[in-house]
Amino acid sequence: MTTETATLALAKQLIARASVTPDDQGCQELLAERLQKIGFTVEQLDFGQTKNIWARRGSGAPLLCFAGHTDVVPSGPEDKWTSPPFDPTEHDGRLYGRGAADMKSSIAAFVTACERFMAAHPDHAGSIALLITSDEEGDALDGTTKVVDVLKARGETIDYCIVGEPTAVDTLGDTVKNGRRGSLSGNLTVKGKQGHIAYPHLAENPVHKAAPALAELTAAEWDRGNAYFPPTGFQISNINGGTGATNVIPGELNVKFNFRFSTESDSDGLKRRVHEILDKHGLNYDLQWTLSGQPFLTEAGRLTEAAQAAVAEICGVHAELSTSGGTSDGRFIKAIARELIELGPVNATIHQIDENVELSALPKLSAVYERMLAELLV
Numbered sequence: 001m002t003t004e005t006a007t008l009a010l011a012k013q014l015i016a017r018a019s020v021t022p023d024d025q026g027c028q029e030l031l032a033e034r035l036q037k038i039g040f041t042v043e044q045l046d047f048g049q050t051k052n053i054w055a056r057r058g059s060g061a062p063l064l065c066f067a068g069h070t071d072v073v074p075s076g077p078e079d080k081w082t083s084p085p086f087d088p089t090e091h092d093g094r095l096y097g098r099g100a101a102d103m104k105s106s107i108a109a110f111v112t113a114c115e116r117f118m119a120a121h122p123d124h125a126g127s128i129a130l131l132i133t134s135d136e137e138g139d140a141l142d143g144t145t146k147v148v149d150v151l152k153a154r155g156e157t158i159d160y161c162i163v164g165e166p167t168a169v170d171t172l173g174d175t176v177k178n179g180r181r182g183s184l185s186g187n188l189t190v191k192g193k194q195g196h197i198a199y200p201h202l203a204e205n206p207v208h209k210a211a212p213a214l215a216e217l218t219a220a221e222w223d224r225g226n227a228y229f230p231p232t233g234f235q236i237s238n239i240n241g242g243t244g245a246t247n248v249i250p251g252e253l254n255v256k257f258n259f260r261f262s263t264e265s266d267s268d269g270l271k272r273r274v275h276e277i278l279d280k281h282g283l284n285y286d287l288q289w290t291l292s293g294q295p296f297l298t299e300a301g302r303l304t305e306a307a308q309a310a311v312a313e314i315c316g317v318h319a320e321l322s323t324s325g326g327t328s329d330g331r332f333i334k335a336i337a338r339e340l341i342e343l344g345p346v347n348a349t350i351h352q353i354d355e356n357v358e359l360s361a362l363p364k365l366s367a368v369y370e371r372m373l374a375e376l377l378v
């Protein structure tokens with residue numbers, strides 16, 4: 001098999017397995033077989049329904065780890081797809097199928113990059129690992145986070161981590177994520193006293209009490225961001241109050257809101273400031289918090305430079321560093337990784353009907369990963 005077709009062949013084998021989260025459908029067994037053949041020791045670290053593998057070759061430093069997920073989101077109505085979602089199909093220079101972009105092509109590219117790299121540099125420096133989970137798209141409770149706990153307990157640390165999430169906007173290599181914002185949600189209930197709208201002195205209107213506080217929250221400056229992050233943002237997603245009747249002052253007002261926050265703020269500080277504003281306005285309230293992820297950042301350095309050099313050489317484009325978008329498993333791995341980036345194919349069709357990736361992106365992505373191995377481990 002040629003370099004051109006090896007990644008495509010493996011991506012197709014993975015897409016043909018309908019690994020809707022967290023059911024792995026044998027994807028990881030297939031990967032384990034390939035990795036064992038080139039000298040990896042593969043550990044299976046399953047928790048609940050979730051399958052995870054930690055495959056490592058070598059014991060020395062530095063350790064470069066490729067990370068990703070074999071699970072996919074459901075296909076949605078199959079009859080809306082141009083070709084069946086779990087029947088990988090080449091068409092118009094593209095590969096179609098659920099997981100083609102998110103992220104089975106990246107996983108295939110990890111493996112073929114390692115295969116070629118081992119053949120060319122059997123005595124390379126450091127170690128290489130793959131951390132693969134079947135629970136990234138679901139609850140993500142038994143996946144990467146649990147594997148990281150195991151590694152942490154053993155005192156293992158990763159020097160360079162490359163997550164294969166689809167990060168490109170228009171063309172392969174145009175975007176490398178070097179961090180993500182944190183996400184903190186609040187569920188606020190402001191309490192008043194229900195009454196007749198014509199007798200407001202006998203009631204207490206929680207909408208009127210909350211309005212100035214909400215105005216202050218929406219206008220506040222939480223931080224100014226930094227070189228890598230935009231300023232922290234506060235957004236209200238839901239606001240509910242009232243009985244439906246036009247002559248009743250409501251007894252309660254419910255407000256749901258979310259912070260996407262930079263590394264200039266921390267979750268405790270944001271909580272404290274929200275409470276200060278609510279207290280200042282004399283509100284009687286309940287407030288429940290949910291922290292989905294802390295922000296993380298890898299400053300420009302050895303790993304981002306290796307990524308940018310590889311992308312420039314193979315794809316002929318400049319890779320922008322970005323911290324935009326939702327959260328990823330990188331948030332768990334960063335706890336044990338010195339430097340971590342995300343680099344994968346174009347994300348325009350992920351989670352959609354007719355998800356696809358450009359055929360030419362597959363060998364290129366594999367070549368980018370191989371080039372980074374050579375840069376960091378030789």
Ligand SMILES: [Zn+2]
Pocket residue numbers: 069102103136165166
């Ligand atoms: Zn993904």
